[in-house]
Amino acid sequence: MFSHKLVPNISVDCVIFGFDFEKLNVLLVDRELKDEKTGEILIKDYTLAGYHIYEDEELDAAAARILKDLTGLDNIFLEQFASFGQLDRVAGEKDQLWLKAIKKGFSERIVTVGYLALIDNTKVELHLKDRDVKWFPVSMVEEMDMAFDHKAIFYKAMEALQKKVKVEPIAFELLPDYFTLSQLQKLYEALLGASFDKRNFRKKVAQMHYVIPLKKKQKGVAHKPAQYYLFSREVYEKTRKGKISFII
């Protein structure tokens, strides 16, 4: 399909978020380099899901390819949030060692386009077997050893996500088709690092015409089964049309 000739100095990196009904997680890839002779581990840390683009591949297509490879999923919420071109972004000692070992000739200036991906966790689990890819709670990232400037890219993605969920209904991308209001509240709490009063939260949700109550209820739960809701983008768009709002 592609020429498989990579562009040496342009890559994409995906910051893939998932929600497990308790906390927000990010998908990271193992990076390990062993000394060929001694077997000694020279590098062991984590990277975002990224790679160089092919010469005949669009940026969005490259990001979608990487996501598909890792998760088996198509049609995921995937959006650019920033590009990164810091001069020293691949200049670290470990990173130079890695680039020299793995990608000969790629040790120069690399500009990467950052993508934000939001995944419904319940759909992806099965595809992650036997891959050096794992979900980590976002709260763990600070203490993790990460490649290149990937920690900085992750923080920038978190910031973009937190801004975005306040003004666009993208949080729903992290939920399954049917969800309970407790799940929705937990999601917003995880996204914004806040905790909300249950009654106030439900009052707010009652004003969101596009969060629609269903007759369906939870099954097989120990507690009183909660009602399911769904998000309708169509209702969102129709009810927002013509609304002009300012920041106040």
Place this chain on the structure above:
Amino acid sequence: MFSHKLVPNISVDCVIFGFDFEKLNVLLVDRELKDEKTGEILIKDYTLAGYHIYEDEELDAAAARILKDLTGLDNIFLEQFASFGQLDRVAGEKDQLWLKAIKKGFSERIVTVGYLALIDNTKVELHLKDRDVKWFPVSMVEEMDMAFDHKAIFYKAMEALQKKVKVEPIAFELLPDYFTLSQLQKLYEALLGASFDKRNFRKKVAQMHYVIPLKKKQKGVAHKPAQYYLFSREVYEKTRKGKISFII
């Protein structure tokens, strides 16, 4: 200062907006190519303000350099809004002719990082003498002949700007330090392509604690001099702190 060795396949393009108290304008650069022998004009159209990055130059620095060159201004509101890597973005016949004539060897895949720049028109006018650079009303762009994918980049920038002014107080970057409420209303109308009722608009503004009335009034105007206001980012940030809002 820089090595002046350009990166052939990475550029930045600035979509520079200004407001003349009546309408929103965009700064465009003339592109003209003449046949060396006959003097016949081969290309005559417009481009955004952009160029390749230097090998030892950060993306933000490249955008700031281009802005400084064109407008003489530092410390302008300047923010990435998207990157563009479409396969055919420099493939047009005119564009290939241009690249071959002007930038030998730069005819291949070029990814460009788009920057949004907001300028206080009253500060910039003097610096534009003798340059092939001009303000054009944004409403004119549709009918203009533009280089590469610059029209698409412009539209994407408009979209980003319209989204952003609703959630961040960046519109004020387009105004001088002191402005009247009529000027502010005209600005929001120009930005959002809408018209507002004067009384409702003023009610909204009265709720923005960060738009602060001054004792100062307009001078030398034919009509009744209007009161001046200023925008305080400090007040904005202090009054927003801890506010958690959702889209409703």
